[in-house]
Amino acid sequence: MDKTWDERAAAGGVYKRPNFPTEFKRQLVEQSFEPGASVALIARSNDINANLLFKWRRHYLAGEYGLPTLPEGAAPNREPQMPPLLPVDIVPETAERAPPMTVDAAPSSENLCEIEFDRARLRIRGNVSSDMLRLLIRELSR
Structure with a gap:
């Protein structure tokens, strides 16, 4: 049975940061982009932190692990875009009042x-x- 990274570090007495192979990172990232995939569950099932997997996703999209190939129908979760700003004039209240709305x-x-x-x-x-x-x-x- 495979030991987790923490168990291996505890057994040796010295913690050494793991150096994951690029293919392993690429495989997990591509799995995380599949429709309905959960980054947290993928990370947990592979004994890594979800934040690390999110970091790998950014690197993947930047092309650091080779040319990105997302599964059909999959889209990376991007930050929601802010609507464009509109020019606004602040006009002092006039003496006459109009009906609301x-x-x-x-x-x-x-x-x-x-x-x-x-x-x-x-x-x-x-x-x-x-x-x-x-x-x-x-x-x-x-």
């Missing part, structure tokens, strides 16, 4: 979307995607 698309040569609240007004200029508008509406309706 009215939306007015101003007919002008530039794209402008204006949303008035009880005590604030939000103006968005430029080309705004429908996804961005959905995000704004969802966040503002909280």
Whole structure:
């Protein structure tokens, strides 16, 4: 029966950091990119720390273990992208009050979307995607 790295270190009395073969790293990384795979379970079943496997994944994607070949349908877990930032103008409150949550698309040569609240007004200029508008509406309706 194979001993874990800790058992081998304890038996010898001196801990030596293991030097895993590149093919072993590559095999575990590719296994971790398969759909439904759990990095934590793969790491645990191979007696390594999950953080080490995540480090190997970054190295793998950088090409340090050869040309990356991910299984079909697999995609590396990437950080979620932040939506693009929009220019915002802060306008002082006017004397007249508009009803809350009215939306007015101003007919002008530039794209402008204006949303008035009880005590604030939000103006968005430029080309705004429908996804961005959905995000704004969802966040503002909280």
